[in-house]
Amino acid sequence: MDCRQTREFLSALVDNEMIDSQIKQKVEEHINRCATCKNEFELEKKTKQTIQAKVKILPVPNELINSVLNQVKTLQNGHPAYLNTAQNLKPMSKPWLEIAFPLGVVLTTLLLAILLVSVYEKKVNQKELIAKEVSGLINHFDSISQGLSKPEILSNDPTHVRNEILSRASFTPIFLDIPEFEIVGASIKDPHLHSGNAKCVNLIYRKGEKLIFIHQAPMSYASMHDDVKKRILKGEWIYDAIKDESFAIWGTSDLICCAISNLSKEELEKILKQSK
Amino acid sequence: MRLKDKIKNLLKQEKRDKKLTDEELLEKQKKFEEEAIPHMQFLYNFAYRMTGNEEDAKDLVQETYMKAFRFWEQYEPGTNIKAWLFKIMKNSYINKYRKAAKEPGKVDYEEVKNFYETVRDESFETSDLQEHIFENIFEDEVIEALNKLPDEFRTVVILADIEGQSYEEIADFLDIPIGTVRSRLHRGRKMLRKELFEFAKKKGYIKGKPKDYEIDDPEKD
Ligand SMILES: [Zn+2]
Ligand SMILES: [Zn+2]
Numbered sequence: 001m002d003c004r005q006t007r008e009f010l011s012a013l014v015d016n017e018m019i020d021s022q023i024k025q026k027v028e029e030h031i032n033r034c035a036t037c038k039n040e041f042e043l044e045k046k047t048k049q050t051i052q053a054k055v056k057i058l059p060v061p062n063e064l065i066n067s068v069l070n071q072v073k074t075l076q077n078g079h080p081a082y083l084n085t086a087q088n089l090k091p092m093s094k095p096w097l098e099i100a101f102p103l104g105v106v107l108t109t110l111l112l113a114i115l116l117v118s119v120y121e122k123k124v125n126q127k128e129l130i131a132k133e134v135s136g137l138i139n140h141f142d143s144i145s146q147g148l149s150k151p152e153i154l155s156n157d158p159t160h161v162r163n164e165i166l167s168r169a170s171f172t173p174i175f176l177d178i179p180e181f182e183i184v185g186a187s188i189k190d191p192h193l194h195s196g197n198a199k200c201v202n203l204i205y206r207k208g209e210k211l212i213f214i215h216q217a218p219m220s221y222a223s224m225h226d227d228v229k230k231r232i233l234k235g236e237w238i239y240d241a242i243k244d245e246s247f248a249i250w251g252t253s254d255l256i257c258c259a260i261s262n263l264s265k266e267e268l269e270k271i272l273k274q275s276k
Numbered sequence: 277m278r279l280k281d282k283i284k285n286l287l288k289q290e291k292r293d294k295k296l297t298d299e300e301l302l303e304k305q306k307k308f309e310e311e312a313i314p315h316m317q318f319l320y321n322f323a324y325r326m327t328g329n330e331e332d333a334k335d336l337v338q339e340t341y342m343k344a345f346r347f348w349e350q351y352e353p354g355t356n357i358k359a360w361l362f363k364i365m366k367n368s369y370i371n372k373y374r375k376a377a378k379e380p381g382k383v384d385y386e387e388v389k390n391f392y393e394t395v396r397d398e399s400f401e402t403s404d405l406q407e408h409i410f411e412n413i414f415e416d417e418v419i420e421a422l423n424k425l426p427d428e429f430r431t432v433v434i435l436a437d438i439e440g441q442s443y444e445e446i447a448d449f450l451d452i453p454i455g456t457v458r459s460r461l462h463r464g465r466k467m468l469r470k471e472l473f474e475f476a477k478k479k480g481y482i483k484g485k486p487k488d489y490e491i492d493d494p495e496k497d
Contacts, residue, residue, distance in 0.1 A: 007462060008455070008458060008459050008462070009458065010462050011436075011458050011459075011461040011462040011465065012443070012458050015436065015443070015461075017442070017443045017458075043469060044462065044465050044466070044469075046410055047410075047465045047466075047468060047469050047472075048436075048437050048465065050410050050413060050418060050472070051418055051422075051433065051437040051438065051465075051468070052437055052438070054413065054414070054415040054418040054419075055325070055415060055418055055419060055422075055437075055438050056415075057317070057321055057438070057439070058320065058321055058324055059317070060316050060317050060320045061320075061330070061334065063334075064316070064320065064334050064337060064338070065313070065316065067334075067338060068313070068316070068337070068338055068341045069309070069313070071338065071341070071342055071345075072305060072308065072309070072341070072342075072345050073305075075342070075345060075346070076301055076304075076305050
């Protein structure tokens with residue numbers, strides 16, 4: 001057996017995969033007398049070990065399992081025959097939502113979220129503006145408002161939420177006072193940045209069935225269109241960034257903030273103006 | 277997102293479908309959850325390594341499961357469900373991420389060949405250099421190196437070395453002979469090693485080009 005033929009079986013030898021015993025013997029014989037192939041074999045083994053040692057198996061995020069199961073149920077429930085059998089309709093399990101919101105709200109929010117999401121997507125495509133950031137954020141809003149993922153911090157006591165955030169966040173966020181809205185929770189999960197230590201803060205404000213997420217991150221981590229950045233740095237609050245009813249973006253020299261909500265554009269703008 | 281529109285479309289289609297009884301529907305859901313859900317970790321990890329980020333990986337896995345549920349009748353009980361799910365996901369991946377110019381599902385052999393040409397015959401690491409290549413390599417660098425491989429090679433390396441699948445399974449997943457699994461894996465690992473060599477060089481552990489370390493070995497590999 002020559003070197004070329006030998007090389008075709010090196011991986012199998014590295015992985016201890018079954019090959020014909022005669023072939024295996026010939027490959028091993030060759031390796032024992034050919035220094036180059038032996039080196040190649042050792043290096044391949046080492047490469048495999050390096051990959052195995054450095055790249056670990058990741059656990060499946062809980063919200064992925066939940067959302068797949070829920071989607072299956074949604075598909076199933078959408079079937080007309082199935083819809084008629086009330087005894088089979090189990091409520092979705094989202095214990096955190098039941099703490100914070102009455103059940104009726106959940107359903108409304110779900111519908112609103114679906115509507116909002118498709119609107120957003122169109123606008124984002126049109127403008128290709130802060131696309132990645134915004135879609136990650138909307139995913140996050142979406143999964144929280146549907147009860148598919150749970151914010152890390154959840155409480156009826158706004159002071160508790162504040163203190164928790166202050167102790168966990170890597171920067172000091174702004175706590176807007178939004179008239180009639182209360183902070184019911186927050187998450188520090190970063191929905192759109194994949195590297196670095198930047199942690200975004202999402203404050204969740206609620207009034208009845210109205211939800212406003214205030215998303216904040218250090219300005220230096222935010223990637224956005226230069227024009228938008230200039231306007232923000234001038235102190236402008238931008239309500240037309242993605243020409244949507246319920247998205248606003250503004251900031252300071254340190255922080256970038258966005259609001260996402262299930263309110264109309266006019267209502268969000270009015271409320272945020274009162275909140276400054 | 278896109279997913280939501282897809283749900284809506286699927287719902288419409290589902291309604292047009294032949295009517296199943298409630299028991300049949302529940303049975304379908306139960307079977308699906310029992311058989312398909314346990315493979316989520318395998319699928320998620322593959323998706324994560326192919327797309328390089330959590331959001332896209334989640335999207336891909338969700339889409340895969342929705343399609344699988346939708347086409348559940350086409351799955352033959354007792355056959356390899358893992359391979360079936362994998363193929364659904366691979367198609368979704370190709371549809372989403374393939375370069376516009378390429379044909380779906382087709383390897384750009386020119387590109388692969390060129391890449392391979394640059395790697396072949398370069399036994400650039402002598403034994404005493406190998407330690408320098410592998411020491412101080414970080415996870416990020418292995419991942420970056422992996423991302424530089426053409427999809428066909430990256431796929432087998434991920435399946436074999438990260439996900440620990442057997443050659444037989446990989447052959448099933450990709451509909452290729454075991455011999456092809458063997459050679460792709462060998463070449464994939466070699467390409468990866470070349471990339472790791474570049475990192476080592478950048479960090480100053482090794483000087484020069486791979487060919488400076490070349491052993492005269494024209495016939496080989
Ligand atoms: Zn040899
Ligand atoms: Zn952020």
